Amino acid sequence: MIEVRNLTKRYGPLTVVDDLSFTVQAGQVTGFLGPNGAGKTTTMRMIVGLAAPDRGSVTVSGRRYADIAVPLSEVGALLDAGAVHGGRTAYDHLWALAASNGLPRRRVGEVLARTGMASVAAKRAGGFSLGMRQRLGIAAALLGDPRVLIFDEPVNGLDPEGIRWVRELMRSLAAEGRAVLVSSHLMSEMAQTADHLVVIGRGRLIADTSMSEFMRSAGEGTVHVRAADPGALALRLSAAGAGVREGLESSLVVSGMTAGDVGRIAAYHGLALSELTPQRASLEDAFMELTAGSVDYQGVTS
Numbered sequence: 001m002i003e004v005r006n007l008t009k010r011y012g013p014l015t016v017v018d019d020l021s022f023t024v025q026a027g028q029v030t031g032f033l034g035p036n037g038a039g040k041t042t043t044m045r046m047i048v049g050l051a052a053p054d055r056g057s058v059t060v061s062g063r064r065y066a067d068i069a070v071p072l073s074e075v076g077a078l079l080d081a082g083a084v085h086g087g088r089t090a091y092d093h094l095w096a097l098a099a100s101n102g103l104p105r106r107r108v109g110e111v112l113a114r115t116g117m118a119s120v121a122a123k124r125a126g127g128f129s130l131g132m133r134q135r136l137g138i139a140a141a142l143l144g145d146p147r148v149l150i151f152d153e154p155v156n157g158l159d160p161e162g163i164r165w166v167r168e169l170m171r172s173l174a175a176e177g178r179a180v181l182v183s184s185h186l187m188s189e190m191a192q193t194a195d196h197l198v199v200i201g202r203g204r205l206i207a208d209t210s211m212s213e214f215m216r217s218a219g220e221g222t223v224h225v226r227a228a229d230p231g232a233l234a235l236r237l238s239a240a241g242a243g244v245r246e247g248l249e250s251s252l253v254v255s256g257m258t259a260g261d262v263g264r265i266a267a268y269h270g271l272a273l274s275e276l277t278p279q280r281a282s283l284e285d286a287f288m289e290l291t292a293g294s295v296d297y298q299g300v301t302s
């Protein structure tokens with residue numbers, strides 16, 4: 001649905017997007033990840049024609065943005081939630097957008113309902129909280145019922161309830177068959193939302209992978225076990241090929257084996273367990289490792 005090919009953008013001497021290529025598929029949430037200043041916003045602005053590439057191309061559903069007759073009905077974007085006339089009501093803001101794009105008035109009520117904004121439709125946007133401005137920006141993106149959606153850091157500054165709402169909305173938009181591209185600088189946020197990941201650093205592609213593949217490559221994780229006789233269990237697990245080390249309070253940390261395998265081996269040898277917990281490797285750690293070479297401003301921890 002979105003095809004980015006060899007995209008390059010320079011600002012003065014700085015190449016902020018560097019020969020970037022990736023595809024955003026329909027029916028999926030694609031997480032667009034990278035440290036601050038990696039070039040995510042600039043890439044998204046080029047997708048919707050707000051910035052011109054120096055080299056390369058972007059198409060949405062096979063066409064350049066400039067060639068799409070009614071862009072709002074092909075691609076909706078939330079790039080800057082602050083870009084709202086504060087004196088206008090939520091309804092009027094959306095109605096002005098709908099009218100200038102030839103969209104029917106009923107869409108305004110529909111998107112207000114979908115974003116939970118119906119009760120504040122008559123209120124001026126200037127008095128909105130950050131969360132309400134984000135919802136209004138999302139409502140605007142949905143106005144033309146587009147098949148492609150682009151959200152730049154949509155959960156920035158939202159409270160946990162707002163974050164969960166955005167996450168569920170992204171999932172439901174993808175489930176409707178739409179292509180959803182959503183940027184973030186937090187891996188943990190994407191882990192629960194994205195099907196696919198595009199990771200960039202200093203404008204360059206670092207990874208283009210499915211979420212499940214990324215999780216696998218992040219490490220298999222370990223299994224924490226507590227047993228009545230940890231020594232005996234450790235012997236049996238090592239003999240079966242697992243890596244075993246001592247954890248806290250006489251627990252065992254087992255690697256190279258699933259929790260199911262550990263349970264079966266314990267049962268086979270009649271060893272009682274009081275805890276058996278699979279521990280996933282930290283995705284945030286894997287992401288930091290992946291982008292470590294491309295972070296511009298690294299803090300020093302003492």
Ligand SMILES: Nc1ncnc2c1ncn2[C@@H]1O[C@H](COP(=O)(O)OP(=O)(O)OP(=O)(O)O)[C@@H](O)[C@H]1O
Pocket residue numbers: 011016034035036037038039040041042043185
């Ligand atoms: N209009 C502009 N003129 C000059 N430099 C710019 C312009 N827009 C962006 N940049 C620079 O391009 C680089 C990439 O910025 P961009 O906003 O695309 O990154 P980002 O990945 O979205 O970062 P963040 O997570 O901080 O929003 C930054 O160094 C930024 O200062």
